Amino acid sequence: xxxxxxxxxMIRVIRGARTQGEERGVIQRECxxxxxxxxxxxxxxxxxxxxxLLYVHMLGxxxxxxxxxxxxxxxxxxxxxKRVGYLGAMMLLDEKQDASLLITNSxxxxxxxxxxxxxxxALCTLACMGSAEMCRDLAPEIDRLLRASNSYxxxxxxxxxxxxxxxxxxxxxxxxxxxRSLLCEKxxxxxxxxxxxxxxxxxxxPDTLEQFRKVVPELVQIMxxxxxxxxxxxHNVAGISDPFLQVRILRLLRILGRNNDxxxxxMNDLLAQVATNTDSSKTAGSAVLYETVLTVMDIxxxxxxxxxxxxxxxxFLLNNDRNIRYISMTSLQKIVQTDHNAVQRHRGxxxxxxxxxxxxxxxxxxxxxxxxxxxxxxxxxxxxxLLFLSSCPPELRAHTTSGIFxxxxxxxxxxxxxxxxxxxxxxxxxxxVRDETVPNLIQLIxxxxxxxxxxxxxxxxxxxxxxxxxxxxxxxxxxIGEYGxxxxxxxxxxxxxxxxxxxxxxxxxxxVLQSHMSSPATRGFALTATMKLSTRITHNVxxxxxIVSIYGSCIDVELQQxxxxxxxxxxxYDHMRYRGSVCGAPSPSLEVCDLLDLLGGSGEPxxxxxxxxxxxxxxxxxxxxDLLDLLGGLDAVERGSVKVYExxxxxxxxxxxxxxxxGMTITLTATNSTDGDITSLTLQAAVPKSVQLxxxxxxxxxxxxxxLGLVTQTVLLNNPNKVSLKMRVRVCYSSQGAVxxxxxxIDSFPSPAW
Amino acid sequence: MRFLLLFSRQGKLRLQKWFTPIPEREKxxxxxxxxxxxxxxxxxxxxxxxxKDLKIVYKRYASLYFCCGLDAExxxxxxxxxxxxxxxxxxxxxxxxxELDIIFNFEKAYFILDEFLLGGEIQETSKQVVSRAIEASDxxxxxxxxxxxxxxxxxxxxx
Numbered sequence: 018x019x020x021x022x023x024x025x026x027m028i029r030v031i032r033g034a035r036t037q038g039e040e041r042g043v044i045q046r047e048c049x050x051x052x053x054x055x056x057x058x059x060x061x062x063x064x065x066x067x068x069x070l071l072y073v074h075m076l077g078x079x080x081x082x083x084x085x086x087x088x089x090x091x092x093x094x095x096x097x098x099k100r101v102g103y104l105g106a107m108m109l110l111d112e113k114q115d116a117s118l119l120i121t122n123s124x125x126x127x128x129x130x131x132x133x134x135x136x137x138x139a140l141c142t143l144a145c146m147g148s149a150e151m152c153r154d155l156a157p158e159i160d161r162l163l164r165a166s167n168s169y170x171x172x173x174x175x176x177x178x179x180x181x182x183x184x185x186x187x188x189x190x191x192x193x194x195x196x197r198s199l200l201c202e203k204x205x206x207x208x209x210x211x212x213x214x215x216x217x218x219x220x221x222x223p224d225t226l227e228q229f230r231k232v233v234p235e236l237v238q239i240m241x242x243x244x245x246x247x248x249x250x251x252h253n254v255a256g257i258s259d260p261f262l263q264v265r266i267l268r269l270l271r272i273l274g275r276n277n278d279x280x281x282x283x284m285n286d287l288l289a290q291v292a293t294n295t296d297s298s299k300t301a302g303s304a305v306l307y308e309t310v311l312t313v314m315d316i317x318x319x320x321x322x323x324x325x326x327x328x329x330x331x332x333f334l335l336n337n338d339r340n341i342r343y344i345s346m347t348s349l350q351k352i353v354q355t356d357h358n359a360v361q362r363h364r365g366x367x368x369x370x371x372x373x374x375x376x377x378x379x380x381x382x383x384x385x386x387x388x389x390x391x392x393x394x395x396x397x398x399x400x401x402x403l404l405f406l407s408s409c410p411p412e413l414r415a416h417t418t419s420g421i422f423x424x425x426x427x428x429x430x431x432x433x434x435x436x437x438x439x440x441x442x443x444x445x446x447x448x449x450v451r452d453e454t455v456p457n458l459i460q461l462i463x464x465x466x467x468x469x470x471x472x473x474x475x476x477x478x479x480x481x482x483x484x485x486x487x488x489x490x491x492x493x494x495x496x497i498g499e500y501g502x503x504x505x506x507x508x509x510x511x512x513x514x515x516x517x518x519x520x521x522x523x524x525x526x527x528x529v530l531q532s533h534m535s536s537p538a539t540r541g542f543a544l545t546a547t548m549k550l551s552t553r554i555t556h557n558v559x560x561x562x563x564i565v566s567i568y569g570s571c572i573d574v575e576l577q578q579x580x581x582x583x584x585x586x587x588x589x590y591d592h593m594r595y596r597g598s599v600c601g602a603p604s605p606s607l608e609v610c611d612l613l614d615l616l617g618g619s620g621e622p623x624x625x626x627x628x629x630x631x632x633x634x635x636x637x638x639x640x641x642x643d644l645l646d647l648l649g650g651l652d653a654v655e656r657g658s659v660k661v662y663e664x665x666x667x668x669x670x671x672x673x674x675x676x677x678x679x680g681m682t683i684t685l686t687a688t689n690s691t692d693g694d695i696t697s698l699t700l701q702a703a704v705p706k707s708v709q710l711x712x713x714x715x716x717x718x719x720x721x722x723x724x725l726g727l728v729t730q731t732v733l734l735n736n737p738n739k740v741s742l743k744m745r746v747r748v749c750y751s752s753q754g755a756v757x758x759x760x761x762x763i764d765s766f767p768s769p770a771w
Numbered sequence: 772m773r774f775l776l777l778f779s780r781q782g783k784l785r786l787q788k789w790f791t792p793i794p795e796r797e798k799x800x801x802x803x804x805x806x807x808x809x810x811x812x813x814x815x816x817x818x819x820x821x822x823k824d825l826k827i828v829y830k831r832y833a834s835l836y837f838c839c840g841l842d843a844e845x846x847x848x849x850x851x852x853x854x855x856x857x858x859x860x861x862x863x864x865x866x867x868x869x870e871l872d873i874i875f876n877f878e879k880a881y882f883i884l885d886e887f888l889l890g891g892e893i894q895e896t897s898k899q900v901v902s903r904a905i906e907a908s909d910x911x912x913x914x915x916x917x918x919x920x921x922x923x924x925x926x927x928x929x930x
Binding site: 025028029032068071072075076077096097100101104111112113132134137140141144145146169172173176177179180205206209210213251252254259260261262264268300301303304307308311339340341342343344374375376377378 | 784785786787790792793794799813815816817818819820844846847848849851852853856874875877878881882885886889890892893894895896897898899900904907908911912
C-alpha cells in the first residue's frame with residue numbers, strides 16, 4: 018500500500034467516527050503511532066506521517082511535537098520530504114517558536130538550490146513566517162535573486178522582499194534599485210510583484226516615494242498597454258486584460274499622485290481613459306473601475322475627472338449586483354464630506370437603497386443618508402428615514418433613531434415639525450432610543466410654548482392608543498400633568514377638537530399606573546402627573562386622592578414614598594394646594610412646573626411639624642429629571658427665610674407668613690448650634706412711629722443645644738399709613754453662664770408665601 | 772491579505788492560511804468568528820462584511836465557503852476575483868473539484884495555493900503558468916530518489 022493511501026485511509030477513519038469521543042480516540046492512537054515513527058530512523062514514510070499530523074492539526078488537535086520533524090524534513094535532500102517539511106513549517110511554526118530559527122540555514126541553502134522548485138519552497142516559507150532576524154539574515158540573498166534569476170524566481174523573490182520590508186522597514190533601501198529595474202520586465206507575474214514591492218517601499222519611506230514619482234510615465238505606459246491591448250488568452254478575465262495587475266498599478270499611482278500636482282497631471286489622461294473604456298458588466302471590470310475611482314478621488318485630479326468618478330459611483334448604485342452597490346456606497350461615504358454636492362446629486366438612488374433586502378447595503382445607505390441631511394432636504398429626507406425606521410432591521414434601530422434625532426436637532430425647520438418627528442420616532446421605535454431622549458423632549462416641549470395645547474392633545478391620543486413604549490408614555494404623562502388644563506379645555510387650533518373629560522384623563526393615567534408593562538420610572542411619572550392634575554381639575558379631586566392613597570401601600574418603595582408625600586399634601590396643606598389653582602396659569606417666563614410654585618420652591622419638601630410654613634424661594638429652572646425628585650428627601654431646608662442674626666452659635670431667622678397692604682405677620686425663629694443650652698431668651702422689637710407692633714407669646718425661652726430644638730415667636734405688624742417697614746430687634750440670652758445682648762436692624766422683609 | 776479560510780456549511784475547517792504571525796488561540800477565535808458570521812448570512816446577501824478593522828470577503832462554492840480577511844486599503848472586488856481564480860485552479864487540478872477532493876488531498880490544495888499567493892499577495896496572474904508549475908512540482912515529487920545537486924531545470928523546464 019502506497020504511503021499516501023495510508024494518509025487518506027486515516028482521514029477516512031477519522032471522518033467515519035460517529036462521535037467526538039470516538040474521533041478523539043482515533044486521533045490519539047494515530048498521534049501515538051506518528052510520534053513513534055518520528056523517533057525511528059528514516060524509513061521513507063516521514064513525509065506521510067508529517068502530512069497526517071498536519072491533518073490532525075487542522076482539526077484543532079495539538080501537533081507541536083511535529084515541529085522538530087519539520088526541521089528535519091526541510092533539511093532532507095528529497096524534494097517530496099522538503100515539500101511537506103516546508104508546509105509543516107508554515108503551519109506549525111511561527112516566528113515566535115524557537116524551532117523556526119533552526120530552519121534559517123536550510124532556507125539559506127535552498128535559496129541557492131539548483132532546482133527552482135526547491136528555491137520556490139524556501140522563498141514561500143520565508144515570506145510566510147520569516148522572523149525579523151531571519152529576514153535580516155537572508156535579505157542579501159533575496160536581493161541577489163531579484164536581479165539574477167528567471168522570472169519564476171524573480172516574482173517570488175519580489176514578494177519575499179515585500180515581507181522582509183514589512184518586518185524590517187530599514188531594509189527597504191536595499192531593495193529599491195532592484196525594484197526599479199524590475200519594472201522593465203514583460204512577465205506579468207514579475208511586474209505584479211514589482212508593483213507590490215514598490216508600493217510597499219513608497220508607503221514606508223517618503224524619500225523612496227519621491228524617487229518613484231519619476232516612474233509614473235512608465236506605469237502609465239504599462240497600464241495603457243493593458244487597457245488597449247487586444248484579447249490576451251493568458252491574462253484575460255471577462256474581457257479585461259489582467260485585472261489583478263491593473264488594480265495594483267492603479268493603487269500605486271494613487272500613492273504616487275497623492276498631494277503632488279505633477280504626478281497627478283501625468284496620470285490624468287490615463288485615468289480618464291480607463292474610466293471610460295473599461296467594461297463593467299462583470300466583477301473584473303468593476304474592480305478596475307472601482308480602483309480607478311478611488312485613485313481619482315485621492316489624487317489632485319481635474320474637476321471634470323472627479324465628476325466622472327462620482328458619476329461612475331452613481332452608476333454603480335443602480336447596478337444589479339449587490340456587491341457593486343455596497344462598494345459604491347462605501348466609496349461615496351468616504352467622499353461625502355469633501356464632494357458633498359456631487360454626492361447629493363445621487364441622493365435619490367441612495368435613499369432607494371434603504372429599501373434593499375441586504376442588511377449590509379441598508380446599513381451603508383443609512384450612514385450615507387444621514388451624512389447627506391441638510392437644511393434644504395431635511396423634510397423630504399426625514400420622511401424617507403422615518404419610513405425606513407418602521408421596517409429597519411433591529412440591529413440598526415438604535416443607530417437610526419439617534420441619527421434622526423441629531424439631524425432633527427440640527428436642521429428642524431420648525432418646533433412643531435421637531436416635536437412631531439420625535440413623537441413619530443417614539444411611536445415607531447421608542448424602545449431603541451437613548452435615555453436622554455425623555456428629558457430632551459420635555460425640555461423641547463417646554464420651550465415651545467405656543468404648541469403646548471397641540472402637544473398635549475397629540476400625546477394624549479398617543480397614550481390612549483398604546484402604553485407599551487416607556488419613553489413615549491413618560492413624556493405623555495408629564496405633559497398631561499403639566500398641561501392637563503389645556504387638554505380638558507377641548508379646543509385647539511392645530512388639531513381637531515375632541516372632548517376629553519377629567520375622567521378620561523384619569524382613566525388613562527390609572528391604566529398606566531396599573532399596567533404590568535409600565536416600568537417603575539413610568540409609574541412615577543404617572544403618579545406625579547395624577548397629583549399635578551389635582552390642582553387643575555375641579556370635579557374629580559376625590560378620585561385623585563383615592564388613587565394616591567392606594568399607592569401609599571405600594572410594594573415599590575419609590576412609588577410608595579411619593580404617594581405618602583402627596584397624601585400629606587392633601588391632608589395638611591389642602592389650602593395651599595387650592596390657592597395655586599386660584600392663582601391661575603404661571604407666567605411663561607418661568608421654566609418651571611407650576612406645581613413647584615404650588616408647593617413652594619423647587620426641591621421643597623413636605624415640611625415636618627417642627628417648622629412653620631415654608632416660603633417659596635426665587636423660581637429656578639430645572640430639567641425634567643429634577644421634577645420627579647420634587648418631594649424627595651425630608652431634610653428640612655428652609656428656603657425663603659432670611660437670617661437676621663448669627664453669633665456665638667445662635668441664629669435668628671425671619672419669615673413672612675402673610676402680607677396685606679396695611680400689615681404683615683412675621684415669625685422669628687431662633688436656633689442654637691452650641692454644645693450647651695441657651696437659656697433666658699428674650700426678643701424685643703421696635704418699629705417706626707406710625708406702625709403698630711404686637712408680639713405674640715414665644716414658644717419658649719430655652720433653645721436646646723446642637724440644633725435639637727428651636728424657639729419661635731410670631732409678630733404682627735400693622736402699617737395703616739403704608740410707610741416703609743423697618744424693625745429693630747434686641748436679642749438677649751444666657752449662653753454657658755454668660756449674658757449676651759445684641760441688636761439687629763431689619764430693613765427689608767422677604768416676600769410672603771401667598 | 773491577512774488570512775484565507777475554507778470551511779464547510781457545518782463550520783468544519785478545510786484549509787487555513789495565515790499571512791501574519793498570530794497566536795494559536797487567536798487563530799481559533801478568528802476561525803470561530805468567521806464561521807459564525809459567514810454561515811449566518813442570508814443566501815442573496817452581498818459578499819462583504821466588516822469585522823474589527825478588517826474587510827471580510829467570502830464566497831460560497833457548492834458546500835465550501837472561501838473567506839479572506841483584507842486590510843482597509845485593499846480592493847474587495849478584486850479579492851472576489853482572486854477567490855474565484857483559486858477555485859478555478861483547484862478545479863483544473865482535480866477536475867470538477869468538490870469538497871472531498873480538498874479534504875483528502877489537503878496538502879495539494881496548499882501547494883496550489885502557494886503557487887498562486889505568496890505572503891498574502893498574488894504572485895502569478897496567469898492561470899496556465901500556475902498550473903504548469905504545479906504539474907512540474909508534482910512530477911518532481913514522483914522522482915523519489917533525487918540526488919542532491921541534480922540540475923532539475925534540464926529535466927523540467929521552468930515556467
